[in-house]
Amino acid sequence: MTRMTFQAAVTMGQLQKRLDNIGNNIANVNTTGYKNRDANFSSLLSQQINTEPDPTNPEGRLTPDGLRVGNGAKLGHTNFNFEQGSxxxxxxxxxxxxxxxxxxxxxxxxxxxxxxxxxxxxxxxxxxxxxxxxxxxxxxxxxxxxxxxxxxxxxxxxxxxxxxxxxxxxxxxxxxxxxxxxxxxxxxxxxxxxxxxxxxxxxxxxxxxxxxxxxxxxxxxxxxxxxxxxxxxxxASNVNLAKQTTDMIETQRAYQFNARTISMHDQMSGLINQLR
Structure with missing residues (x-):
């Protein structure tokens, strides 16, 4: 599995957890005393990839000497929103x-x-x-x-x-x-x-x-x-149904983009394998 597909797969798994959290909030929109849960993401560790210096340039490269590649995102923490409900x-x-x-x-x-x-x-x-x-x-x-x-x-x-x-x-x-x-x-x-x-x-x-x-x-x-x-x-529950619906659509779009990354990588790999 390449870095691209690994990052997308890891992030998709965490996005699914956020969708589960949003679904739980929506299901309890009419539950007495229920408190909304907010899910926050954080980046996973990044890896430094050093690039070789340009041998034709004795002073070294003019571009940055390395790349920092992340390993995707994770669900950092889920907090309760204790704001007063109606x-x-x-x-x-x-x-x-x-x-x-x-x-x-x-x-x-x-x-x-x-x-x-x-x-x-x-x-x-x-x-x-x-x-x-x-x-x-x-x-x-x-x-x-x-x-x-x-x-x-x-x-x-x-x-x-x-x-x-x-x-x-x-x-x-x-x-x-x-x-x-x-x-x-x-x-x-x-x-x-x-x-x-x-x-x-x-x-x-x-x-x-x-x-x-x-x-x-x-x-x-x-x-x-x-x-x-x-x-x-x-x-009453303090769940804001409009916000939860917006968050759900946003999370679904992010999930689709990451899934598209994996499918595009698969197509590119297939084209490369067909080259003679």
Whole structure:
């Protein structure tokens, strides 16, 4: 394989990864709390090819004495765009939308027998039954939503009404009497780029970030007084469909150009082989 075809083949493989990322963004354009992922490219290592000096010119060549040939491009990194998505009013008491950038709900996820705290912007919560005639605030996947002290929000089931207020308090009405029986605890991602996707609009701290940074430097708790959310609403995805479509067309064109490079090289090689 020549340098030309090698560069094109490597770049095509990375362009395919970018197309996969764009397709994932478009597929989640209507997913509550989804955050757009931006893919950035970087050049691979270049090789210096030195040219021989001109023997007829004792002072050497007048043109550059070498060429730098790259080995294609690669997908450097994929970053989450944590910009605020638009709010969609639902008038549902268990729906809340965060109004501050980098603020996240805490969710407990049990994976392979180990419980791990993960984070989400999706505020479409539900009540799921637990033991002793109680109910627990949970996500659409049934994972417990964590409240004050990092504990699941568990309430007695005999209630007339329930509403999550804009300050994160959970007001429960029983026999016509309203009382606060829970509190959502919000955290702020100080370094959002250290978060990685965990599926279903969830994020978690990457293993590398946990090894290199103390926990309190990566993600800090926010005081309950600083909680800022909108009740009866959900945060929509922040995917810009027009931009994603443009990026998809641009990436497809780049893929076609690289594929054309390989086919043109194949044709040129065939012509050379036919020379007598």
């Amino acid at each position: 709010s969609k009013v639902t008038d549902r008491n268990l729906d809340v939308a965060l109004l501050e950038d980098n603020h996240l709900f805490q969710v407990a996820v049990n994976e392979n027998g180990e419980e791990e705290v993960r984070y989400t912007r999706a505020g479409n919560f539900y009540l799921t039954p637990v033991e002793d005639d109680q109910v627990m605030l949970a996500t659409s996947d049934g994972n417990p939503v964590l409240g004050a002290g990092g504990e699941p929000v568990v309430l007695d089931d005999n209630m007339d009404d329930l509403k999550i207020e804009e300050n994160g308090t959970i007001n429960v009405t029983r026999n016509g009497v309203q009382a606060v029986e829970g509190q959502l605890e919000i955290v702020e991602a100080v370094r959002p780029r250290l978060l990685e996707a965990a599926g279903n609009s969830l994020f978690r701290l990457s293993e590398q970030s946990l090894e290199n940074y103390p926990f309190d430097e990566v993600i800090n708790g926010v005081g309950l007084a600083d909680v800022n959310m909108k009740s009866g609403a959900l945060e």
